[in-house]
Amino acid sequence: MQELQLIHATLDLLRNGAVKYEELHKHVAALEQLAGAMDAANNGLTKALSETRQQVQQWHNFFELSLDLLCIANLHGYFLDVNPAFLRLLGYAKEELLQQPFIYFVHPDDMHATLKELAKLAIGADCLNFENRYRCKDGSYVWLAWCVPTPPAESSLLYAIARDISERKRSDAEILHQAAHDSLTGLFNRAAVMPYLQHACACFRRDASQIFALLFLDLDHFKPINDNYGHHCGDELLRLVAARLRQCCRDSDIVARLGGDEFIILTIGQSASQAQELKLRLQAAMQAPFEIAEQRLHVGTSIGIAIPGTTEPEMAKLLEEADRQMYLDKLARHAS
Incomplete structure (x- = not known):
């Protein structure tokens, strides 16, 4: 069991x-x-x-490694982060950039345009592309070209890329300067001075109180200097003549070299008597000899004056009259 x-x-x-x-x-x-x-x-x-x-x-x-300037900012206008390329170009420590509103670093002349561009983000612009100048730590300014896409609706951050275009701006300015200035003397050239003359004529036609005078200058005895001492000496003489012309004129006067040994001066707001005083001042300045390559060279200048009111206020007519008056002055000087 x-x-x-x-x-x-x-x-x-x-x-x-x-x-x-x-x-x-x-x-x-x-x-x-x-x-x-x-x-x-x-x-x-x-x-x-x-x-x-x-x-x-x-x-x-x-x-960190991008050569472009990269930054992140908030909608209150402050940087939250910037990359090393940003710091290298501007010369600041990161903390210095983050402590100030980014508009603080914009050139005063560019602030209004910059704020106007940024305001477009609030009205739905897809992407901003603009240029402005940013202040470096040493006080100089660099030109930056910005690309700022609109942030997503749920984001409170701005992401931006900038590139240094200072060299391009300098190159553009140099090209514009060369296009408007005589390469030998640094004065305005014919192409650059004509719009100023045309504008002065238009102002006078609208309002006869907007007076001006046009002076046409031709050097006396310039060709023998070129022939006897060479073109390098003649070129140096033209540079020295241009310097004396500028010294005799106001900053607002427009001094230009037409070519060869011919110059014109457009002086705004000057009466016929004031233009005559300028003529005498210019001719007196040319009496002093020019020291070139241990040579004391003498040239004079014949000057004709055209005044709107006595001459039809058209550019071609004024140039023609000033040229005619210059030859009359040359004949009178040779006769004396």
Whole structure:
């Protein structure tokens, strides 16, 4: 009897153990499945994290190593971050740029236009492209060309790219200067002075009180100097003559070389008597000898004056009259 009970007890243990084993086996299988899923998820998270870190590093490298000027600013007008290229060009420490509104660094003459451009962001402009001058730490200014895309609706940040265009601006200014000035004397050339004369004529036709005078100058005895001493000496003489002409005139007077040894002076707001005084002052200034290559050279100048009112206020007529008066003055000087 006891043996039978022992067998039944053993069978119960086996039965119960088998059930528990099956349950444990299923539980282990579930755990293994969950662990596999977690491993897969963990691998996915690890991969995603690695890719995100790589993207962050790439953006950091782009921001730090870019030769363009990159910056991030808030809508209150302050920089939040600027890249090393920005700091190198302007010469500031990063903290110095972040402590001041960015408009603080803009040239006073460019502030209004800059604020006007930035205001376009509020009315839905897709992207701003404009130029302005930024102050460097040493007090000088550089020209920057900006590209500022409109921030997304949910963003409160501005992202901008700028490039230094100072050299281009200098080159453009030099080209414009060369186009408007005589390369030998630095005076205005014929092409540059004619619009001023045309404008003076138009002003006089609208209002006869807008007086002006046109003086036409031709050097006396210039050709023999060129022939006897060479063109290099003649060129130096023309440069010295141009300097004396400027010294005799007001800053507002327009002095130009037409070519050869011919010059004109447009003096605004001067009456006929004042123009005559200027003529005498110019001729007196030419009486002093010019010191060139250890030579004392003498030239005079014949000057004709044209005044609107006595001559039709048309550019061609005034030039013709001033030229005619110059030749009359030359004849009179030679006769004396």
